[in-house]
Amino acid sequence: MRLDYPANIKIIRVPCTGKVDLMYLLSAIQKGADGVYVVGCLEGSCHYKQGNFMARQRVQQARALLEEVGLEGDRVRMYNLSSGEGPTFAAYAKEMTEHIKALGPNPLKNRMEHPAKA
Amino acid sequence: MIVAKRKPFEEIKHFLKGYKKVLNVGCGTCVAVCLAGGEKEVSVLNAELDMARKIDDNPIEISGITIERQCDREYLEVLDAKVGEYEALLSMACGAGIQFLAERYPNIPVFPAVDTTFIGVNQAVGWYEERCRSCSSCVLGQTGGICPVTLCAKGLYNGPCGGTNKGSCEIDSNQPCAWYMIYERLKGQGRLECILEITPANDWQNQTPRTVIQPGYSKPETAGK
Numbered sequence: 001m002r003l004d005y006p007a008n009i010k011i012i013r014v015p016c017t018g019k020v021d022l023m024y025l026l027s028a029i030q031k032g033a034d035g036v037y038v039v040g041c042l043e044g045s046c047h048y049k050q051g052n053f054m055a056r057q058r059v060q061q062a063r064a065l066l067e068e069v070g071l072e073g074d075r076v077r078m079y080n081l082s083s084g085e086g087p088t089f090a091a092y093a094k095e096m097t098e099h100i101k102a103l104g105p106n107p108l109k110n111r112m113e114h115p116a117k118a
Numbered sequence: 119m120i121v122a123k124r125k126p127f128e129e130i131k132h133f134l135k136g137y138k139k140v141l142n143v144g145c146g147t148c149v150a151v152c153l154a155g156g157e158k159e160v161s162v163l164n165a166e167l168d169m170a171r172k173i174d175d176n177p178i179e180i181s182g183i184t185i186e187r188q189c190d191r192e193y194l195e196v197l198d199a200k201v202g203e204y205e206a207l208l209s210m211a212c213g214a215g216i217q218f219l220a221e222r223y224p225n226i227p228v229f230p231a232v233d234t235t236f237i238g239v240n241q242a243v244g245w246y247e248e249r250c251r252s253c254s255s256c257v258l259g260q261t262g263g264i265c266p267v268t269l270c271a272k273g274l275y276n277g278p279c280g281g282t283n284k285g286s287c288e289i290d291s292n293q294p295c296a297w298y299m300i301y302e303r304l305k306g307q308g309r310l311e312c313i314l315e316i317t318p319a320n321d322w323q324n325q326t327p328r329t330v331i332q333p334g335y336s337k338p339e340t341a342g343k
Contacts, residue, residue: 023158026165065162068127069170111172 001086005093017041017078018051025062025076032109035100037077039092045082052080072103119239120148120212121246122155122232130163131170133229134178134206140167141204142231143197143219144184145211152246155210155232157184163210163231180208188215194222201226254328255320260312262303267320269296275317 014020017040028036038059040052056078063073077099079092134140142160150156160182171178183200186193188211197219201207206227209216213234220228236248253267257275267273271289278297281288285298304310331337 023161023165026162026169030165030169065127065166066169069166070173071169108169108172111175111177 003086003090005090006097008097009093016046016048016051017055018046018048020055020058022058022061022065025058026065029062029066029071029075029106030108032106032112034106034109035075035077035096035103037079037092037096039079039081039089042080042082071107075100075103075106119151119237120214120234121152121236121238121248122149122212122234124154124159124163124210124232125230127166127170130208130229130231131167134167134208137178137206137227139179139204140181140206140208141197141201142167142180142182142208142210143188144182145186145188145209145215146184147187147189149210149212149215149232150184151240153244155212157182160184160210163208188212188219191218191222194219197222253320254325255317257317260315260317261300262307262309262312264296264300264303266296266300269294269299275319 017038020038025036025038038055040055041047043052046052059076059078062076066075067073077096081088081092142164144150144155144157144160146156153159164180164182167178167180183197185196188194188209201223204226206229207219207223208229208231209219210231211219212232213230216228216230237250237252238246238248241247248268250265251267251273258265266275266277270277271287271293272279274297277300278295282295282298283291285295287293287295301310301313304312
């Protein structure tokens with residue numbers, strides 16, 4: 001297909017979105033990522049039955065926690081598509097990039113002297 | 119198990135306002151099982167505090183450690199060598215654990231990160247319900263295994279009261295009447311006579327902090343030392 005999607009996106013592969021822990025999402029933002037999104041299978045099509053539903057809950061929790069600390073919860077999002085939807089993947093990548101660009105850079109980026117050790 | 123709920127973030131943040139180096143101590147037993155104060159919750163809270171304080175331009179150096187139990191001296195010991203480096207401690211244990219931690223390190227401020235809520239059961243992941251008020255006078259033998267102190271709005275040892283309403287409690291139609299449930303349970307077991315046994319009122323007003331020493335054990339002379 002040779003589709004283009006924004007080069008600023010770094011893909012982290014997981015076996016299933018059910019593997020995406022809340023701390024993965026928070027750490028990404030804590031370490032300065034401007035945004036993070038989870039791309040899961042279509043709801044109802046999870047090979048492990050509930051993985052993408054768990055991911056959705058964790059994304060919602062991460063959004064709520066970020067709002068709590070004073071960051072935009074909308075820096076974390078979840079998208080769903082099937083593995084056959086390459087063009088949709090590229091479209092979501094573009095949509096997320098534009099959305100994050102509109103939000104501006106992560107305000108933590110310039111304040112990174114004291115990383116958490118836990 | 120003891121069930122706790124994390125305190126609102128703003129409250130925790132307020133406790134730590136004046137401190138720059140803090141150790142967050144999780145507990146690996148009850149509060150870990152009820153997803154309030156175990157290793158993962160320590161990591162999440164630390165990440166939140168780290169981010170929030172950076173945003174406020176008042177960074178905090180926050181570390182985390184989760185010990186097996188904060189209500190047990192032998193597990194607290196591992197902290198002895200560490201706590202000296204910190205200005206304050208945050209504890210995600212239940213009220214008992216927090217107090218035991220504070221008792222061991224009386225010169226360091228200890229702040230609670232959770233509200234200890236009740237002794238309860240795990241209905242499903244993340245869903246807990248209260249079942250015991252630790253009244254020290256268990257009547258479950260006569261009540262078909264249903265606790266009226268916890269589940270009856272009035273905590274009646276002898277019931278039901280006049281407010282029972284077709285299986286519901288007078289405080290709310292969605293709240294089942296504990297004594298109705300007890301009646302049904304005993305009836306099913308053919309033990310309805312149990313409901314007629316009168317249980318003397320508990321002497322709540324004389325309840326002082328309780329101590330239990332199990333049979334075969336005694337309070338060591340070195341206790342608390």
